[in-house]
Amino acid sequence: EAGVAQSPRYKIIEKRQSVAFWCNPISGHATLYWYQQILGQGPKLLIQFQNNGVVDDSQLPKDRFSAERLKGVDSTLKIQPAKLEDSAVYLCASSLSPGTNEKLFFGSGTQLSVL
């Protein structure tokens, strides 16, 4: 089966610019996650969707980050305006459901460099 697709693979922007990342989960997966992985740290959950509704966005910096999952399939994560500390790999993951025993499938990530 096709995996989780993310684009772009790399993005370099200057601080205060805007950027958007795109994620296409595995077909049929109702739950979608965005993680931020800063160099030297483990991935941190930013937001979790169940279909097109938000389940958990407690660690999303809402003053600059936004995410949507229109129609409950693809998702976009936006940063506006970007700061230097936003430099990280942004990972998208999906699972069939939010159940505790569900396996997460991760994409290859988008590496963001903010200069």
Next chain:
Amino acid sequence: AQSVTQLGSHVSVSEGALVLLRCNYSSSVPPYLFWYVQYPNQGLQLLLKYTTGATLVKGINGFEAEFKKSETSFHLTKPSAHMSDAAEYFCAVRPGRAGGGNKLTFGTGTQLKVEL
């Protein structure tokens, strides 16, 4: 609340030697525990997981881990390292009961280097 501590951000072993990557967790509810591997420029792949039942779990590529509740540990081992095992390894925890949420919390990772 839950958290994971991985001891040693970098571990180096010789090819054929034992691999031991340490993970200790903290969780207010019975945990589900995971080990993920990340190869360069790739996404995270699930190596193995503990949910309930047998405390020694076997994963892919010859890795295994043992859940020790008394020690709050979930160390990852492999009897004989191979060059292809060089990667970054992440331990993770999530609540292990319904209603506890399913947020996956990762450790900071251990970079494994395998030398000839």
